[in-house]
Amino acid sequence: MKLKGSQILLKMLEEEKVDIIFGYPGGSVLDIYDQLYKSNIKHILVRHEQGAVHAADGYARATGRVGVCLVTSGPGATNTVTGIATANMDSIPIVVFTGQVPTALIGNDAFQESDITGITRPCTKHNFLVRSVEELASTIKEAFHIARSGRPGPVLVDLPKNVMATETDYDPASIKIRNYDIFHKPAPKKMAQVLEMLTQAKKPLIMTGGGVILGKAAAELTELARLYQIPVTGTLMGLGSFPGTDPLWLGMLGMHGTFYANMAVSHCDLLIAVGVRFDDRVTGTIETFATNAKIVQIDIDPSSINKNVVVDLPIIGETKATFRDMLKFLAEHNYSPSSKERKEWLKQIAEWREKVPLTYCQNGQVIKPQYVIETLHKLTKGNVIVTTEVGQNQMWTAQFFHFDKPNTFITSGGLGTMGYGLPAAIGVKCAFPDKQVVDIAGDGSIQMNIQELATAAQYKINVKIVLLNNGYLGMVRQWQELFYEKRYSHTDMTYAPDFVKLAEAYGIVGLRATKPEEVEPILQKGLSIDKPVLMDFKVSREECVYPMVRPGESISEMELGTREMIN
Amino acid sequence: MEKKEHIISILVYNKPDVLARIAGTLGGKGYNIESLCVNTTTQYEISKIVMATIGNQATISRIESQLQRLVDVIQVDDLTNVESIHREMILVRLNLTDDKKEQIKKAIDTYKWKVIISSDAFVILEITGDKPQIDLALARLEPLGITDITRTGIVALDLKN
Numbered sequence: 193m194k195l196k197g198s199q200i201l202l203k204m205l206e207e208e209k210v211d212i213i214f215g216y217p218g219g220s221v222l223d224i225y226d227q228l229y230k231s232n233i234k235h236i237l238v239r240h241e242q243g244a245v246h247a248a249d250g251y252a253r254a255t256g257r258v259g260v261c262l263v264t265s266g267p268g269a270t271n272t273v274t275g276i277a278t279a280n281m282d283s284i285p286i287v288v289f290t291g292q293v294p295t296a297l298i299g300n301d302a303f304q305e306s307d308i309t310g311i312t313r314p315c316t317k318h319n320f321l322v323r324s325v326e327e328l329a330s331t332i333k334e335a336f337h338i339a340r341s342g343r344p345g346p347v348l349v350d351l352p353k354n355v356m357a358t359e360t361d362y363d364p365a366s367i368k369i370r371n372y373d374i375f376h377k378p379a380p381k382k383m384a385q386v387l388e389m390l391t392q393a394k395k396p397l398i399m400t401g402g403g404v405i406l407g408k409a410a411a412e413l414t415e416l417a418r419l420y421q422i423p424v425t426g427t428l429m430g431l432g433s434f435p436g437t438d439p440l441w442l443g444m445l446g447m448h449g450t451f452y453a454n455m456a457v458s459h460c461d462l463l464i465a466v467g468v469r470f471d472d473r474v475t476g477t478i479e480t481f482a483t484n485a486k487i488v489q490i491d492i493d494p495s496s497i498n499k500n501v502v503v504d505l506p507i508i509g510e511t512k513a514t515f516r517d518m519l520k521f522l523a524e525h526n527y528s529p530s531s532k533e534r535k536e537w538l539k540q541i542a543e544w545r546e547k548v549p550l551t552y553c554q555n556g557q558v559i560k561p562q563y564v565i566e567t568l569h570k571l572t573k574g575n576v577i578v579t580t581e582v583g584q585n586q587m588w589t590a591q592f593f594h595f596d597k598p599n600t601f602i603t604s605g606g607l608g609t610m611g612y613g614l615p616a617a618i619g620v621k622c623a624f625p626d627k628q629v630v631d632i633a634g635d636g637s638i639q640m641n642i643q644e645l646a647t648a649a650q651y652k653i654n655v656k657i658v659l660l661n662n663g664y665l666g667m668v669r670q671w672q673e674l675f676y677e678k679r680y681s682h683t684d685m686t687y688a689p690d691f692v693k694l695a696e697a698y699g700i701v702g703l704r705a706t707k708p709e710e711v712e713p714i715l716q717k718g719l720s721i722d723k724p725v726l727m728d729f730k731v732s733r734e735e736c737v738y739p740m741v742r743p744g745e746s747i748s749e750m751e752l753g754t755r756e757m758i759n
Numbered sequence: 760m761e762k763k764e765h766i767i768s769i770l771v772y773n774k775p776d777v778l779a780r781i782a783g784t785l786g787g788k789g790y791n792i793e794s795l796c797v798n799t800t801t802q803y804e805i806s807k808i809v810m811a812t813i814g815n816q817a818t819i820s821r822i823e824s825q826l827q828r829l830v831d832v833i834q835v836d837d838l839t840n841v842e843s844i845h846r847e848m849i850l851v852r853l854n855l856t857d858d859k860k861e862q863i864k865k866a867i868d869t870y871k872w873k874v875i876i877s878s879d880a881f882v883i884l885e886i887t888g889d890k891p892q893i894d895l896a897l898a899r900l901e902p903l904g905i906t907d908i909t910r911t912g913i914v915a916l917d918l919k920n
Binding site: 317321497502 | 772775776780783817820824825828829831
């Protein structure tokens with residue numbers, strides 16, 4: 193069958209079971225858009241290419257499938273870079289198709305030409321420039337395979353205009369791609385070592401990360417922890433991989449982790465770290481991190497092992513398969529922890545929890561941002577997919593919204609990309625139209641991709657935005673308060689649009705709460721309206737995220753905030 | 760841990776930007792490439808890259824695993840801790856000036872240097888050897904007046920395979 197490149201692209205997307213593309217047309221991708229016009233694949237027209245990538249990324253995080261976007265050459269392609277880097281840092285499988293000038297013009301500084309494979313080489317898992325239509329089909333197949341296999345990540349495919357317009361034979365059955373070796377099963381002797389370490393441990397702790405969610409291993413991890421009564425803490429990316437309402441759950445660790453999680457890490461004698469890469473926000477100073485513990489690290493990517501923290505037992509393997517092996521091995525060898533020792537350890541943690549619980553003070557006439565998040569959790573019973581922007585809004589969400597299920601907390605962890613939450617929420621809602629999808633936002637971040645309100649309005653993508661509006665770049669302001677003697681250099685964002693009017697201008701619903709007693713009714717109303725809704729909560733302006741580990745300190749040394757905060 | 764030079768041999772798919780990926784991976788993580796040699800193997804679609812870099816064992820292990828993550832990389836071997844032979848080559852041009860002519864001819868005889876081209880005005884020599892041998896040759900060439908020189912990166916082969 194003879195087909196044009198643009199037709200082959202759509203055929204291959206169908207082969208890959210792609211049901212939705214987030215994109216933005218332009219000169220170099222006109223042939224592709226002409227084919228899309230006749231196709232059954234749904235296309236969401238975003239308002240900025242960065243939004244397209246975040247939407248595809250949100251879709252991927254919520255579904256575990258590969259997200260897809262399509263943009264034009266030059267500025268269309270360069271606008272995707274922040275989104276690609278975001279996906280790369282968090283190992284999210286997406287495929288980004290970029291238009292390119294005709295092959296004959298590449299390197300000539302043609303109109304809307306950019307060397308996008310060169311630009312994105314350091315922030316993609318892999319990328320391709322398709323030089324001829326003959327290699328198009330296999331390249332697309334390979335791109336999807338690379339994006340989702342092993343440690344997932346973003347793949348970019350650059351499509352010159354003439355390649356899209358040229359015909360070639362297309363036979364899906366004959367497409368062959370290279371085989372990639374992926375580590376599947378860890379050696380049995382590693383399981384024996386885990387058993388021995390667990391047997392010797394009096395104070396074991398599991399640290400769960402994004403790799404558990406990506407590896408679809410949350411159920412196995414939960415089974416292991418509950419069966420052997422091992423408490424669990426998690427990184428930002430790991431939230432939802434263990435039920436946030438389980439008594440064994442200690443909350444997040446690290447810079448804004450709970451006091452008891454950080455104390456548990458500092459005092460445990462065995463740390464089983466799964467699908468984590470020991471980011472500096474998690475470890476504090478490396479020299480003082482988990483100094484009393486032997487560390488087992490399980491990861492699919494050998495380059496994550498011994499990168500930041502030197503571990504005692506590295507296990508390279510898929511998290512799900514590794515947990516299954518471990519459960520089987522421990523059961524076969526009748527592992528049974530001393531209940532007395534385990535009780536003492538859990539009692540110690542309970543004492544830390546009682547001494548410094550995660551809390552805040554909602555008094556007076558000002559709305560506390562934490563109260564908004566807690567109320568949202570109460571009203572939805574956690575049955576919602578939450579995206580966040582980046583900064584205080586993100587940390588409060590991590591602390592006060594107790595995620596019970598994987599793939600329900602969608603946030604930019606590694607790169608910390610402001611403007612992520614709204615387009616990501618759009619992507620999530622496209623995947624799960626019947627689920628409540630809420631973007632917990634800050635007034636600074638939301639303005640970085642506010643244009644996507646038009647996308648939500650156009651396609652009736654009924655996302656809800658809970659805007660914690662403090663008129664500041666709150667997290668930066670917090671650091672200025674604590675470390676720069678309150679010199680608030682360029683963090684005051686008081687000059688902002690009236691968000692309710694702005695929402696209305698975009699054709700969506702805008703609501704506002706200014707008093708604590710308005711929080712619940714406004715949330716109830718906003719969540720029940722069958723339209724995109726922006727809820728503007730005027731919150732306490734100078735609220736800080738506590739507890740906090742000062743940068744460069746040990747995570748056992750936490751700032752707890754003022755007495756008023758922790759009472 | 761002790762910092763020393765490591766010779767890393769990398770088998771890769773011979774793709775247009777594979778070298779850029781490898782150089783970018785190292786450069787982006789702050790590692791320096793001291794020397795480099797690249798060519799196709801007996802199969803045109805597979806190339807071998809031999810690279811020298813300096814670091815302690817932990818750094819080198821990190822470099823290896825970073826390289827192994829690249830999609831176009833087939834195999835990475837550190838040839839430093841295994842028995843392997845290393846060679847470099849230099850091409851040197853010496854001008855046969857009146858005051859040096861005799862000295863140069865004598866040195867060529869003494870050290871059995873290979874002359875590729877010789878004329879009344881100049882000679883071009885080809886010298887191969889491991890790093891100490893090349894360094895020694897350079898020390899001997901220095902007083903003869905080197906007018907131009909090219910030195911390859913290290914090529915290396917594992918003795919066992």
